Each structure stands twice: as C-alpha cells, then as structure tokens.
Amino acid sequence: MWSSLKLRPPSAPSNLIPRPRIDSLLDQAVSHPLTVVSAGAGSGKTSAAASWAHTQRIDRHVAWLGLDRRDNKAHAFWSGLSIALIAGDRVSTDSALRDFAPASVIGPGEVASLLARLIDLPRPVVLVLDDFHHISSPEVLEGFEQLADHGARNLRLVLLTRVEPPLRLRRLRLGGALAELTANDLAFTLDESAQLLELGGLELRPEQVATLRERTKGWAAGLHMAATLIDPSDIDAGIAGLTGSREAISDYLLSEVLDHLEPSQREFLLQTSITRLVNSALANWLSGRRDSQLVLERLVSENALVSMVDDRREWFSYHPLLRDLLRHRLTVESPDVAPRVHLRASDWLAANDQPVEAIRHAVSAGDWTRAGDLMFQTIPTVLSVAAPEYAAAINPLARRASTHPGYHTLVAAAACHMQQREFAAMERDTVEARQFLCDVPAAERASAEVVLDLFVALGARIRGNTDRAVEGMSRVLDVVDGTPRSRMPLARHYRAVAASNLGAGLVWSADRADAERVLADAELQLADLGLDLPMLNVTAHRALLDAMAGRLRKADRRATSALELIDRRAWGSEYQALGIYLALGLVHLGRGQYGKAGRMIRRGLSATGQLTDRAVRLVLAITAVQVSVAKGDTAAAAAADDRLRAGIDRTPGAPLRIPRWAAVAGAQALISAGRPQEAVRLISEPGEDRGFAGAWERVCLAHGYLELSELGRAEALLRPMSSESGWQDLEPLVMAELLHAAISSLLHRDGLALKFFTAAVRRAQPEQIRRPFLLLDGHLRSTVHRYRLLDGEHSAFVESVAPGEPASRPHGGDPGPLEHLTEREQAVLDYLPTMLKANEIAADLHVSVNTVKAHLRSLYRKLDAGTRREAVERARARGLL
Numbered sequence: 001m002w003s004s005l006k007l008r009p010p011s012a013p014s015n016l017i018p019r020p021r022i023d024s025l026l027d028q029a030v031s032h033p034l035t036v037v038s039a040g041a042g043s044g045k046t047s048a049a050a051s052w053a054h055t056q057r058i059d060r061h062v063a064w065l066g067l068d069r070r071d072n073k074a075h076a077f078w079s080g081l082s083i084a085l086i087a088g089d090r091v092s093t094d095s096a097l098r099d100f101a102p103a104s105v106i107g108p109g110e111v112a113s114l115l116a117r118l119i120d121l122p123r124p125v126v127l128v129l130d131d132f133h134h135i136s137s138p139e140v141l142e143g144f145e146q147l148a149d150h151g152a153r154n155l156r157l158v159l160l161t162r163v164e165p166p167l168r169l170r171r172l173r174l175g176g177a178l179a180e181l182t183a184n185d186l187a188f189t190l191d192e193s194a195q196l197l198e199l200g201g202l203e204l205r206p207e208q209v210a211t212l213r214e215r216t217k218g219w220a221a222g223l224h225m226a227a228t229l230i231d232p233s234d235i236d237a238g239i240a241g242l243t244g245s246r247e248a249i250s251d252y253l254l255s256e257v258l259d260h261l262e263p264s265q266r267e268f269l270l271q272t273s274i275t276r277l278v279n280s281a282l283a284n285w286l287s288g289r290r291d292s293q294l295v296l297e298r299l300v301s302e303n304a305l306v307s308m309v310d311d312r313r314e315w316f317s318y319h320p321l322l323r324d325l326l327r328h329r330l331t332v333e334s335p336d337v338a339p340r341v342h343l344r345a346s347d348w349l350a351a352n353d354q355p356v357e358a359i360r361h362a363v364s365a366g367d368w369t370r371a372g373d374l375m376f377q378t379i380p381t382v383l384s385v386a387a388p389e390y391a392a393a394i395n396p397l398a399r400r401a402s403t404h405p406g407y408h409t410l411v412a413a414a415a416c417h418m419q420q421r422e423f424a425a426m427e428r429d430t431v432e433a434r435q436f437l438c439d440v441p442a443a444e445r446a447s448a449e450v451v452l453d454l455f456v457a458l459g460a461r462i463r464g465n466t467d468r469a470v471e472g473m474s475r476v477l478d479v480v481d482g483t484p485r486s487r488m489p490l491a492r493h494y495r496a497v498a499a500s501n502l503g504a505g506l507v508w509s510a511d512r513a514d515a516e517r518v519l520a521d522a523e524l525q526l527a528d529l530g531l532d533l534p535m536l537n538v539t540a541h542r543a544l545l546d547a548m549a550g551r552l553r554k555a556d557r558r559a560t561s562a563l564e565l566i567d568r569r570a571w572g573s574e575y576q577a578l579g580i581y582l583a584l585g586l587v588h589l590g591r592g593q594y595g596k597a598g599r600m601i602r603r604g605l606s607a608t609g610q611l612t613d614r615a616v617r618l619v620l621a622i623t624a625v626q627v628s629v630a631k632g633d634t635a636a637a638a639a640a641d642d643r644l645r646a647g648i649d650r651t652p653g654a655p656l657r658i659p660r661w662a663a664v665a666g667a668q669a670l671i672s673a674g675r676p677q678e679a680v681r682l683i684s685e686p687g688e689d690r691g692f693a694g695a696w697e698r699v700c701l702a703h704g705y706l707e708l709s710e711l712g713r714a715e716a717l718l719r720p721m722s723s724e725s726g727w728q729d730l731e732p733l734v735m736a737e738l739l740h741a742a743i744s745s746l747l748h749r750d751g752l753a754l755k756f757f758t759a760a761v762r763r764a765q766p767e768q769i770r771r772p773f774l775l776l777d778g779h780l781r782s783t784v785h786r787y788r789l790l791d792g793e794h795s796a797f798v799e800s801v802a803p804g805e806p807a808s809r810p811h812g813g814d815p816g817p818l819e820h821l822t823e824r825e826q827a828v829l830d831y832l833p834t835m836l837k838a839n840e841i842a843a844d845l846h847v848s849v850n851t852v853k854a855h856l857r858s859l860y861r862k863l864d865a866g867t868r869r870e871a872v873e874r875a876r877a878r879g880l881l
Contacts, residue, residue: 006066006080007087009050009128016047017195022186026052026158029179030126034148034172035158036165039183040303041256042221045160046130048186053128061123063087066130074106077140078114084127085118097121111143118147121154132161141166148172163302183303187218200227204235211239215320219305221256222321225249244324253325257304265304268295269318270333273326274364275345275357277315285348286341339365350374356386359393371397372408375415376444379451380493382415385532385571391419401429407436407448414455421612423459430455446483450476450494458501462575464614465653466505473502496525500534504541504579508615508655512691512728516545533576536562540579540616547586548692550730552767559583578604578616585623588830589630590731592770592801594881596830598627614651618658621647625665629672630771631881637669660693664700668775671700676707686717695721695732702739706779711743718743734764735772742779750786757783765797770833773801774876799869800833819862821880828855829880832872 026049029035037045053062065084071077082100097117135141145167148157159165172178188196190206193213197204204212216222225248230238244250258266271287272278283292296316299306305319318326331338342365350358355378362371375397381390398412414429430452440448457472476498480491488494503519519542526535539562546555562580571577581604588597604620621644628637644662648654667679679700686697698717705714721727721736737760744753757780764770773780787798821829824847831841842852856868863878865871875881 007064007084009053009062009064010046011050016051017192017199019048019051019192021189021192022048023052023055025181025185029181030156030158032179033156033177034169035156035179035181036169037158037160037181037186038162038164038303039181039186040162040305041260042219042224042252043183043186043303044188044220045181045186047220049128049130049158049160053126061125063125063127064130065127067132067134069134072135072137072140074111074137074139074143077135077137078106078111078143081127081129082114085121085125108143111146115147115150118152118155121152124154124156126156126158128158128160130160132159132165133163136166183219183307186220188213188220188223189218193218193223196223197227200224202227202230202232202235208235208239212242215239215242217319219319219321221252222249222319225252242321243328244321244326245328249321250325250328253305253322257322258325261299261302261304265295265299268292269299269304269306269322269326270330271341273318273323273330274338274341274361275349277309277317279315282345282348282352286344339367343367343370346370346374355381356389356393359390359397363393363396368397368400368404368408372406372412375408375412376447376451377490379411379415380490380497380529380531382419383497383531383534385569387419387533391416405432405436407433407440410436411451411455414452418455418458421462423462426455427459443487446479447488447490447494450479450488453479454494454497457498460653461501461505461615462613463653464618464651466509466615466655468653470502470505470509473498473505477502492525493529493531496522496529496531497534499525500538504537504613504615505655507541507544508657512545512549516542519545533571533574536566536571536574537576537579540576540583543583544579544586544616547583547590549728550590550733550767550769552587552590552769555583556587559587572603573607575612575616578607578613578620581607582616582620582623585620585627589623589627590771591768592630592774592833592881593830594627594631595826597623598631601627614647615654615658618644618647618651618654619661622658622662622665625662625669629665629668630774632672632876634669634673637672641666641669657691657693660687660697664693664696667700667704671704671707676704680704680708690724690726690728692729692732695727695729695736699732699735699739702736703776706739706742709746711746714739715743730763730767731769731772734760734769735775737763738772738776738780741783742776745779745783750783753783754786754790757787761787761794761798764801765794768797768834770801800872821859821862825855825859825862826880828852829859829871829875832859832868832875833881 026035037049039045050064053064063084065080067077067080071080082097086098097114100114100117135144148167149172169178173180190209190213193216194204194206194209197209197212212223212226216226226239226242229242229246229248242249244253258269261269268283268287268289272283272292274286275282278286278296280293280296283296284290289295296306297313300308300316305322307317307319309315309317327338330341342361346358346361346365346367349355349361355374359371359374359378362368362374371394375394378390381387384390394412395416397409398416401409401413410429410433414426414433417423417426417429433452437445437448437452453472453476457469457476460466460472461469476494480488480495480498483491485491499518499522503515503522506515506518519538523535523538523542526538539558543555543558543562546552546558559580563584566572566574566577566580581600585597585600585604588594588600601620601624605617605624621640625637625640625644628634628640644665648659648662663683667682670676670679670682683697683701683704686701687694698721702714702717705711705717718736718739721733722740727733737756741753741756741760744750744756760772764772784798788795824845827845828841831844836844838852838856839849842849845852860866860871863871863874865874872881
C-alpha cells in the first residue's frame with residue numbers, strides 16, 4: 001500500500017509565516033509546463049510549496065508526491081506518479097489513468113502508455129515532486145524528459161530539488177517552457193525575516209534584523225535556528241554568538257550539507273573557506289588542485305551553500321555559517337595547516353591587489369611581521385574610501401601597541417585613531433613611534449619618517465592649525481623629492497597626499513596663486529592613484545578658490561559635479577566633503593540665492609560635527625553669519641556671530657585670514673543691525689595686503705563709514721581699489737564700485753555715480769554676482785532709475801538685482817500671513833532672482849516646464865504678486881530669499 005504521507009503536502013508548522021511573494025512567484029511559474037525549484041537543504045522550498053499548495057488561489061488541483069531513494073526505480077517512480085494524480089479524485093472516474101496498474105517491471109512501452117493516458121486530463125492539475133534530487137536513474141530520467149517535453153495540456157510539473165536535476169533543460173529554457181526558482185528567490189527578505197524572528201519570540205530592532213539577515217543570507221534554516229538559539233534577554237550577545245561552529249548549527253550543516261559531499265569536495269571546501277570570496281586561481285593556489293573552477297561550479301549546482309557572485313562565473317562565496325564551520329573544522333582537524341593556508345592566501349591576495357584581505361590573513365596566521373610589512377606598504381589606504389575596512393584589518397596589530405610597542409604596531413594604532421577621528425591619540429602614537437625608527441631597516445627609514453610626518457600634519461590640519469600643517473606637508477615633499485624612488489616605492493602616493501593637503505592649507509595662509517598651483521599639481525598626481533577622498537579634497541579647495549575669487553560659474557561646475565559624486569557614494573560625512581558645501585554656499589550667497597546658500601551651509605555644519613576640518617568649518621560659520629545678514633535677519637546674524645567667535649576661540653592655531661574674514665562678517669552683522677560705529681571699531685584698519693581679507697576689510701569699513709555719513713573716509717578706503725592694480729577678487733571689487741556710486745549719488749555727482757554703477761554691473765553680470773547690489777539697495781535707487789532710463793546693455797541683469805520702488809501693499813505695507821511654501825515651490829523661488837527662464841529652471845531641477853509653471857502660479861498667488869519681480873521683492877521682504 002502506497003504511503004498516504006507521500007501523497008499530500010506536509011502540514012504547515014506553527015511558526016510558518018505567510019509569504020505572498022513566494023506564492024505569487026509559484027502562481028506565475030505554474031503557467032509553464034515545468035517548474036524547477038532548486039535550493040539547498042534548509043532553504044524552505046518544501047514548506048513554501050506546501051503552504052502554496054494548501055492555500056493556492058488558482059483554478060487548478062495540486063497533487064503531491066514525496067520522493068525518496070526507493071523511488072529511484074522506474075516501477076516505483078511511475079507507479080507513485082500515477083497514484084498521486086489519481087488520489088483525491090483529481091481525475092474523472094472513467095479516466096484511463098485509473099486502469100494503469102503495471103506489474104513488477106515498467107519499460108519504455110509502459111511509460112509511453114502512461115504518457116498517452118495523461119494527454120486527456122479533464123481538469124488542470126499541478127503535480128509537485130518533492131525531493132526530486134533522489135532521482136538519478138537514467139531510465140527514470142529519460143522517461144521524465146519525455147513527459148516534460150510532450151506532457152499533457154492540463155498537467156503542470158513542479159520539481160523541488162536540492163541539486164539542479166540532471167535533465168536536458170536547455171531546450172525547454174530557450175523555448176520558454178521552463179520556470180526556475182533558486183535559493184535567492186526563496187531567501188527571506190528583511191520584512192519576512194523580522195516576521196519569522198518575531199514569531200519565534202524575538203523582538204528585534206531593525207539593525208539587529210538586518211545583521212541576522214546578512215549573517216544567514218535569508219536562509220530559512222539559519223533564521224529558524226537563530227530564533228531558537230538566541231536568548232531574548234541578551235539579543236546582541238546571541239547574534240554575536242550565532243556562528244557556524246555553534247553545536248546546533250554545525251550539527252545541521254554537517255548532516256545536511258557536508259555529509260552529502262564527496263571526501264574530495266569536503267577537503268576542497270576546508271582549504272578554500274578561509275577567504276571571503278574565492279575564484280578558480282585562488283582556489284587552485286590554496287588547494288593545490290587544477291580543476292577548481294569545475295569543483296566550484298559543481299558545488300553551486302548541488303546547492304551546497306556555495307553561490308556565484310558575478311555573472312561571469314568567476315567569483316564564488318560560501319554561506320557565512322558554512323564558512324564559520326569550515327574554518328573551525330580546519331583549525332580543529334589541522335591546526336598546523338591552517339596558518340600555512342592563511343599565509344598562502346595572504347601571498348596571493350597581496351600579489352593580486354587586495355591588500356586589506358592580505359593583511360587580514362597575515363593576522364589570522366599570527367604572522368605579525370608580515371602584517372606590519374603589508375600595512376606599511378599600503379598605508380595611503382587609510383585616506384581612501386576603504387579606510388574603515390583597512391582600519392578593521394589592522395586593528396589587531398594596533399591593539400598590540402600597548403603590549404608590543406614598535407614602529408608597525410604604533411603606526412597601526414595611529415592609523416586606527418585617525419580613522420576614528422581621535423587626533424590627540426593619533427599624535428601620541430606618532431611621537432612614540434619615532435622612538436622606534438632605529439628598528440626600521442635603513443632602506444625604509446625615509447618612508448617611515450614620511451608616514452609619521454603625514455600623520456602629524458594631517459592632525460594639525462584637521463584641528464585648524466594650518467601653519468603647522470603647511471610646514472609638515474612641505475617637509476614631506478622635501479623628503480620625498482630627495483629620496484630615490486627605489487627606496488620609496490610609495491613616493492607618488494606620499495607626494496600626492498602631501499600636495500593635496502598642502503594646497504588646502506595654502507588656501508587659508510598664502511597667496512592664491514601658490515595654492516592654485518599646488519592643488520592643480522596634486523590633482524594631476526592623484527588622477528590614477530585611486531585615492532578618491534584626497535581627490536575630493538583637492539576639488540573642494542579648487543572650487544573654494546574659484547568662489548572666493550568670484551569665479552562663480554567655474555566654482556559651481558566643480559562643486560556641483562563633486563556634490564553629485566558625494567550623494568551617489570554616500571560620502572556626505574567625510575571631512576573632505578565640507579569644502580564642497582562651503583563652495584556652493586558661497587556661490588549661492590554671491591548670486592543672491594540666500595535660501596539655497598543657507599541650506600548648503602546648514603548641511604555642511606551638520607555633516608561631521610566638531611571633529612572635522614576646523615578651517616573649513618569656521619568659514620562655514622562665517623558664511624552662516626553672512627547669509628543671515630543678506631536675508632536681513634539681524635537676530636539670526638548676531639546668534640551666528642556668537643557661535644563663530646566661540647569656534648575661533650576653540651581654534652587657537654587658525655590662520656590669520658579666517659579671523660579677519662570673521663571680523664568682516666561680524667561687522668556686516670553690526671551694520672545690518674544699525675550699529676555701524678561698532679562695525680568700524682571691530683575692523684579698525686584694513687590690512688596692507690590686496691588679497692581676499694584685505695579687500696573685504698576695506699569695503700566693509702567703507703560701508704560702515706557710508707552709514708555714518710563719513711563719506712571722505714569711505715572714499716579714501718576705496719580709492720586704492722579703483723586706482724591701483726593687484727586687486728583680483730570680483731565681489732569686493734563690485735562692492736567697492738557700488739559704494740563709489742552710492743557716495744557719488746549722495747554728493748550729487750550723478751554722472752559719476754552712473755559710471756561706477758555701470759562698471760559694477762559689467763563686472764558682476766558675467767558671473768551673476770548679486771549680493772553687493774542687494775546689500776546696498778537703499779543707496780542705489782536713484783542711480784538704478786537713471787540706468788533704466790538709459791536702457792543699459794545689462795538691463796535684464798539690473799532688473800534681477802535692483803529692487804526698484806516697493807510694491808504697494810494694503811494695510812500700511814503689512815504683508816500679512818503667508819501660506820506655507822512646499823519644498824519644490826521654495827526650490828523654484830530660489831531661481832526667481834536669476835535670469836533663467838522657466839525651461840532652464842525645469843532643466844536644472846529635472847522636472848517638466850509645465851511643473852515649473854504650475855509652481856510659479858502657486859508662488860505668485862501665495863506672495864500676492866503679479867510679476868516675477870514683485871514675487872522676488874515680496875519673498876525678500878519675508879526673508880524667503
């Protein structure tokens with residue numbers, strides 16, 4: 001009597017969760033004549049198919065046949081198949097299939113007879129054949145291929161198997177007659193994992209679920225064991241202890257995976273499991289075999305918890321729990337072999353440009369000398385996006401610094417502290433490491449000194465001590481240039497890193513031409529070294545130089561491109577990104593786009609906290625003051641200025657240019673608050689230089705004297721900027737010309753006022769510099785009126801910056817309450833002061849022209865404005881621009 005247990009799907013366990021995703025996949029799959037669900041032990045294929053069979057929503061009967069080794073004979077297989085189809089009244093009482101009752105032997109004729117009886121199945125039937133991997137008989141497989149190729153119109157076959165069945169499936173696959181589900185399809189998603197673990201009594205945070213899901217790769221058996229093994233009272237410890245060497249997990253893997261493999265396969269897995277990924281070349285190197293590609297592909301096809309990780313079938317990975325078990329068994333069974341295998345892996349990985357993994361294996365082998373040598377050969381990695389991985393790899397070496405101090409261990413500690421932004425500890429490590437320089441081979445000593453100097457100079461730069469950073473980086477370049485390349489293999493890396501940081505320091509402490517020259521040189525050197533973050537640092541500071549000089553278009557292009565990269569690669573919290581936020585903030589500020597400027601500055605100030613590039617952070621704080629001044633928010637400007645002063649007090653090594661710039665911002669805040677006398681006292685005297693700080697000091701002082709009606713003193717300050725060469729920064733020059741225009745207008749020199757105003761417009765228009773016009777709007781109205789009457793060549797630009805007469809408002813000019821602007825409306829509003837047309841705004845925002853026009857109509861309604869110019873004026877009056 002055929003066992004009825006084999007003829008029905010297993011009952012759903014109590015901890016089975018609904019998986020509509022899998023049900024949907026099976027619904028779609030059974031529209032094909034044949035479906036193969038191939039996945040390893042514990043993948044949940046049987047329970048998923050059984051659940052679907054019990055609850056399936058399609059108009060088909062589901063027949064079930066559970067197979068075992070006894071069914072690997074023609075008589076048992078075909079008899080079972082016919083009985084499964086007959087059971088449960090799935091065929092009519094007069095069906096010829098009910099008469100099929102073979103004796104002890106089933107040959108090709110009897111199989112053909114059975115297939116003929118299946119042709120006229122009156123109702124659609126899905127036949128699920130569970131554990132099909134037990135079927136290997138050529139005779140049975142040949143007959144089954146006939147069934148799959150020429151099956152009945154109303155019959156759909158579903159195979160559940162641990163290994164890809166040895167059937168000729170290519171023709172079915174190409175003809176669209178085959179559906180396939182794999183372990184990847186059956187793997188539990190994050191949401192499904194959370195439901196399963198919750199049903200098992202574990203209340204987990206999202207990050208804990210994500211860790212377990214990654215640890216088990218969504219493997220059903222692994223998640224079920226996790227739910228059983230983890231103590232709900234100490235979940236973090238339970239997750240940490242969920243490894244393949246844990247008894248319950250190792251027993252399962254041994255019995256369900258490893259015991260089903262050939263001894264040679266098991267030995268191969270033991271020797272190749274020590275690496276996170278493996279390809280055929282590495283596997284051959286570790287195992288001593290020459291056929292590793294074939295072995296790996298066979299393990300994949302047998303669903304032995306081995307999977308391919310690329311479409312080219314080159315790289316493979318082992319399930320994390322299986323790898324845990326294999327590494328544990330290798331250590332237990334062959335304790336002398338394990339270190340040698342790790343060293344072989346380290347050699348291969350180092351020779352194939354995988355230094356981080358090479359270090360890990362040297363550490364696993366306990367070869368600290370090799371680990372230190374590899375670290376020393378790859379130390380620039382700590383300045384790349386791979387820094388977290390690199391720090392994790394060298395961390396065991398760093399931890400030895402306290403018990404085994406030496407050059408390598410202390411440099412490893414310094415690198416780890418640097419990656420964690422613990423700069424005081426980093427400097428202590430470098431000081432101690434210098435005591436061990438005598439232990440470094442003479443041929444490597446110059447490189448060793450360079451590494452220590454780089455760490456010290458980088459720490460100085462991060463803390464805002466720019467002079468010390470410049471001095472240190474200059475010394476590094478001198479040593480690199482004076483050392484033969486044969487004695488310093490990483491000379492190009494050291495030079496590029498030093499030059500990029502030297503250029504960043506020179507932005508704040510030297511002539512602009514020097515900074516630009518060094519940064520341009522660093523950019524060329526970094527181009528092919530793979531040091532992305534130092535390259536970002538160079539781009540940021542070149543954009544900063546452009547923005548400070550008034551080259552707003554070039555600064556915008558550089559910084560916007562870099563910002564796209566930052567957002568795409570999630571580098572927003574790297575300290576090298578701060579300069580990009582600052583450059584864009586300065587561009588928007590100069591263009592009079594105060595809303596956009598404020599958002600960019602806030603993003604920069606919130607990006608990395610206090611442990612960041614202090615010089616750039618201070619200038620972000622300076623720009624925050626200036627944005628509030630430009631928007632007319634005197635309270636916010638005063639509060640931002642207080643924060644700025646506190647930041648400067650915490651940065652005793654800040655270069656002089658930054659406190660001078662900060663004083664200008666503070667003076668501008670005082671002028672905006674109607675306290676010009678205090679502003680004049682704050683700056684007192686302009687510097688003798690004609691650089692950025694000196695130019696702004698002059699125009700800010702002149703502005704203060706203008707407000708005090710001391711026009712002679714204001715003119716005296718401005719005269720050198722209009723009569724002498726060497727002044728290069730566009731925005732303060734525009735400001736100076738506008739101040740001249742304002743003074744001339746007050747002295748009734750209307751022709752001269754118009755001349756200065758026209759010169760300012762010509763200078764500002766190409767770069768769309770608007771802030772000086774907006775800061776001085778109260779002093780320029782009569783001159784603007786005359787310019788309009790003359791219809792100057794840049795009238796459109798003047799329309800975008802000159803406020804004209806205030807629009808009439810009801811109730812004595814009270815603008816009244818404003819309906820809330822959406823985020824997209826605010827984005828469109830930021831463009832209104834520009835001369836960009838609706839189609840150009842749409843292109844910039846990546847939306848349609850109609851969308852922009854709809855936002856414009858909404859803005860005009862909310863601002864009670866009839867024209868673009870009125871909308872700009874009223875938005876400024878409300879502090880929205």
